Amino acid sequence: MTPAERSAPSPLPDGTLEALRASVQHGLPRAIAELSELVRIPSVSWDGFDPAHVQASAERTAELLRELGVFDEVLVDRAPGPDGALGQPAVLARRAPEAGRPTVLLYAHHDVQPPGAESDWSSPPFEPTLRGDRLYGRGVADDKAGVMAHVAAIRALVETAGEPGLGIVVFIEGEEEFGSRSFGALLERHRDLLAADVIVVADSDNWSIDTPSLTVGLRGNATFSLTVSTLEHASHSGMLGGAVPDAMLATIALLATLHDADGAVAVDGLRSHEQPVPSIPEQRLRDEAGLLDGVTTIGRGELLHRLWAQPAITATGIDAPSVQNASNTLAPSVTVKISARIAPGQSPDEAFAAIERHLRAHAPFGAHLAFASVDLGAPFLVDTSGWAVDEALAAMAEAWGAEPQQVGVGGSIPFIAQLAETFPAAQVLVTGVEDPHTRAHSPDESLHLGVFQRAILTEAVLLTRIQAHGRIQADDVH
Incomplete structure (x- = not known):
């Protein structure tokens, strides 16, 4: 059945939207307070950070789910x-459906990115702070608000309609920000528990604070560490500089070959997706990115095509002598962290191979290159032909009072491809x-609290719609 042949989603029964809206509004202070509790737990999943915090975050999340009183099991x-090492703790829960009703899987992650330098924050990163209509803190939006949107939406559904059918x-998940390394093993171990007809991944963006988005395309990623070496040992820059290439010079020259004069990626074999x-x-992008006066955008083509459907390569970190500790020395080796975003339609293995070929072919002065910590994630295009997409768009329009946008996103959520492969019949x-x-x-x-409220209401309406859809389908069969 094509989208044109599908009937439009049925309207909600009279009073349902108003009841859900009132329940979400009444429960919002509690949801914000519980979100703040989660934010105060510094659940950074990266190596080098205390894993006890991630465990504490998982336990509190599991407690929130148990308190809902609707799940047959929470673990x-x-x-x-x-590599065989245990991943970070994930929280899983399941409630069996009534006969003929569908099952919905609600995904989010409770781990967070490192905060970086606290001096760069206007308030402490793990102390949620309200300024205006935004709540600030590490993980307050990505993705502990996603966790709480699920909890608060289920709570509103139960309060307005009783026990879900x-x-x-x-x-x-507990390690999305660290590459979802154990995600595949968790899927395999809990395949029966996680099986669902519809999968809702609450880990993306909205068009604006007034207009919702359904994300239908995501770039993939290839991240790795690159060490550039030119010397067996450090040497005096005055004695040998000008004749002996140092690793910093070679690294800067090599990184410069990844882009052309317009700032577009210049790696043969990396492809764009035509869409x-x-x-x-341009001013919208400048405002959102915080571009300084006089700084131009990079790349070619429509701005959103550059962000959604073209490759991008960024050097996100560098290990080299700091300015304070710099001496008059030729550095023998420099290590950089490279993050590449891959357009939909290209495999991450193919993309990484193209980048590696490029770097080896362009290594200046015969510099030696070593690659490590390679992490690959597949891009994803959502199949928008299913009924669940129609129900989601209807729920967004009802909850936000605005027509939703179907958008691509420049970021990556590689595990979605794993979910789709494990549950090919599920709608994402x-x-x-x-x-x-x-x-x-x-x-x-930060998290805009108006967006948070509307996201909770959207999910509560969506769950109501999916439940009704299942009942209608069952009635049609009989």
Whole structure:
């Protein structure tokens, strides 16, 4: 059945939207307080950070789910990654559906990015702070608000309609920000528990604070560490500089080859995805990114095509002598962290191979290159032909009072491809609580509380609609 042949979603029964809206409004202070509790737990999943905090975050998340009183089981589990080391704890819960009703899997993650330098924050990163209509803190939007959107939406559904008839599965991951290394093992171990007809991933963006988005395309990623070496040992820059290439010089020259004069990626073998995108004014991008006066954008083509459907390469970190500790020395080796975003339609293995070929072919002065910590994630395009997409768009329009946008996103959520491969019949919906000024992963990450409220209401309406859809389908069969 084509989208044109599908009937439009049925309207909600009289009074349902108003009842859900009132319940979400009444429960919002509690949801914000519980979100603040989670934010105060510094659950950074990266190596080098205390894993006890991630465990504490998982236990509190599991407690929130148990308090809902709707799940047959709630558990916290860890599984090994590809290297055999145990991953961070995930929280899983399941409620069986009534006969003929569908099951919905609700995904979010409770781990967070490192905060970076606290001096870069306007308030302490793990002390949620309200300024205006935004709540600030690391993980307050990405993605602990996603966790709380699920909890608060289920709570509103129960308060307005009683015991749910649809099946509900919750999967709150504990290491999404560290590459989801044990995600595949958790899927395999809990395949029966996680099986669902519809998958809602609450880890994306909205078009604005007034207009919701359903994400239908995501770039993939290839991240790795690159060490550039030119010398066996450090040497005096005055004695040998000008004849002996140092690793810093070689690294800077090599990184410069990754982009052309316009700032577009210049790596043969990296492809773009041809797709229509809406036009946005450059000033909107400048405002959202915080571009300084006089700094130009990079790349070519429509702005959103560059962000959604073209590759991007960024050097996100460098290990080299600091300015304070710099001496008049030729550095023998420099290590950089490279993050590449891959356009939909290209495999991450193919993309990484193209980048590696490029770097080896362009290594200046015969510099030696070593690659390590390679982490690959597949891009994803959502199949928008299913009925669940129609129900999600209807729920967004009802909750926000605005027509939703179907958008691509420049970021990556690689595990979605794993979910789709494990449950090929499930319909995937990518939603979120973020907005263009959230600053996820950055200092002063924040959550717009109006967006948070509307995201909770959207999910409560969506669950109501999916439950009704299942009942209608069952009635049609009989």
